[in-house]
Amino acid sequence: MATHQRRPESEAAATHEGAAERQELFNRIAPIYDKMNDVFTLGMHRLWKRWSISWSGAKKGDKVLDVCCGSGDLSFLLSQKVGVSGKVIALDFSKEQLQIAASRQRERSKSNPCYKNIEWFEGDAVNLPFPDSTFDAATIGYGLRNVVDRKKALDQMHRVLKPGAKLSVLDFNKSTSRLTSTLQDWMIDYIVVPVVSWYGLTSEYRYLKNSIKEYLTGAELEKLALEAGFSEAKHYEIAGGFMGNLVAKR
Ligand SMILES: C/C(=C\Cc1cc(O)c2ccccc2c1O)CCC[C@H](C)CCC[C@H](C)CCCC(C)C
Numbered sequence: 001m002a003t004h005q006r007r008p009e010s011e012a013a014a015t016h017e018g019a020a021e022r023q024e025l026f027n028r029i030a031p032i033y034d035k036m037n038d039v040f041t042l043g044m045h046r047l048w049k050r051w052s053i054s055w056s057g058a059k060k061g062d063k064v065l066d067v068c069c070g071s072g073d074l075s076f077l078l079s080q081k082v083g084v085s086g087k088v089i090a091l092d093f094s095k096e097q098l099q100i101a102a103s104r105q106r107e108r109s110k111s112n113p114c115y116k117n118i119e120w121f122e123g124d125a126v127n128l129p130f131p132d133s134t135f136d137a138a139t140i141g142y143g144l145r146n147v148v149d150r151k152k153a154l155d156q157m158h159r160v161l162k163p164g165a166k167l168s169v170l171d172f173n174k175s176t177s178r179l180t181s182t183l184q185d186w187m188i189d190y191i192v193v194p195v196v197s198w199y200g201l202t203s204e205y206r207y208l209k210n211s212i213k214e215y216l217t218g219a220e221l222e223k224l225a226l227e228a229g230f231s232e233a234k235h236y237e238i239a240g241g242f243m244g245n246l247v248a249k250r
């Protein structure tokens, strides 16, 4: 009888290879996700997200899409950018992440009604429930690397963008520099994982390391975006090469 050998810990990403496993992973880490991002980047991830929004070209009155919105960091920045006359559609397949996003929206809307322009959707990035040519801009922050079928997600984002609109893809940079990738691994192994072990989330953050290894380089992301039909694609390295942002024009 065939037995399913459990993969060694070193292939943590492989044990989260399916979409359902990743969906559960993000449900599990939702309670500490935002806090850990602030702690481990000393809040700098918020700056990188602001840059990503700027690269999207979103402006006042636009209707924009945030794919893999999670707890809503990019959605809230887009909300401020498009203002009360604009609309933000934010999609994720993690119920837990979306619950945190909606709770944050309720809280923030008390002091700034602008945030009421965000609408949350539970859905899959590879099957966006929106018509063609709907959005003036789109973002996907730390999401594309986690989507199993990245090409399909890019095809979908291309489809729902208006001609000439931009997609901004913020994520880790799969660096071609051995020093940078070694430093990334070291920080996750010796700083991130020991801390999150206090919350019993070791394998979830070990997945992070392997997902970066299995990601695409900047040049490969540019190529994939062009294959998805985008007319232009440019990848920018930020944060000393630890992170990167792809800007693709429809
Ligand atoms: C906002 C950040 C990461 C979001 C994020 C994305 C994922 O795919 C995950 C998967 C599984 C668990 C967690 C995440 C996740 O949080 C950016 C940094 C947050 C990281 C937790 C910190 C990792 C340290 C980096 C290797 C180096 C930090 C950069 C330096 C400060 C310039």
Ligand SMILES: C[S@@+](CC[C@H](N)C(=O)[O-])C[C@H]1O[C@@H](n2cnc3c(N)ncnc32)[C@H](O)[C@@H]1O
Binding pocket: 019, 022, 023, 026, 027, 067, 068, 069, 070, 071, 072, 073, 074, 091, 092, 093, 094, 097, 123, 124, 125, 126, 140, 141, 142, 143, 146, 147, 148
């Ligand atoms: C690391 S979080 C990023 C959240 C947010 N964009 C940010 O920048 O903090 C990745 C998010 O992608 C979502 N995700 C991964 N694969 C997805 C898919 N196929 N469809 C929809 N959401 C997905 C996860 O549920 C998770 O909330």
